Amino acid sequence: MTFVRFASGAAWVPPVDILQTEGHELVLKAELPDMTREDIDITVENFVLTIKGEKKTGSDVKDGQFHHVERRFGAFSRSFSLPRTVDADKVAADYKNGVLTVRVPLREEAKPRQIKVDIAA
Numbered sequence: 001m002t003f004v005r006f007a008s009g010a011a012w013v014p015p016v017d018i019l020q021t022e023g024h025e026l027v028l029k030a031e032l033p034d035m036t037r038e039d040i041d042i043t044v045e046n047f048v049l050t051i052k053g054e055k056k057t058g059s060d061v062k063d064g065q066f067h068h069v070e071r072r073f074g075a076f077s078r079s080f081s082l083p084r085t086v087d088a089d090k091v092a093a094d095y096k097n098g099v100l101t102v103r104v105p106l107r108e109e110a111k112p113r114q115i116k117v118d119i120a121a
Helices: none
Strands: 016-020 025-031 040-045 048-055 074-081 092-096 099-105
Touching (some): 040 099, 048 099
Antiparallel strands (some): 016 025, 040 048, 048 074, 092 099
């Protein structure tokens, strides 16, 4: 039986979803399976959110032992422009079950406000 190792020069880019909640915060979710918190670096500078990291092959498996590889490994960097309405000082991140969740709240003055209008009869 012949085994073929999957080889591709394409870099690994983790998939990311970005949404805005009703609580008026931006939420970014990135799939980062088999990584630890120490492998992930998050920065916010000049309204640009950057996620960097490196997904490593298991230390118990040597390169020559692979018969077939489809999962991607290696270093990555993803950057996202943030609107000027976010509060960059209050960015929070959580990493659970291989998913990184970054929450970026909007500044208070950027949140929509409801104003009552009195109508004279």
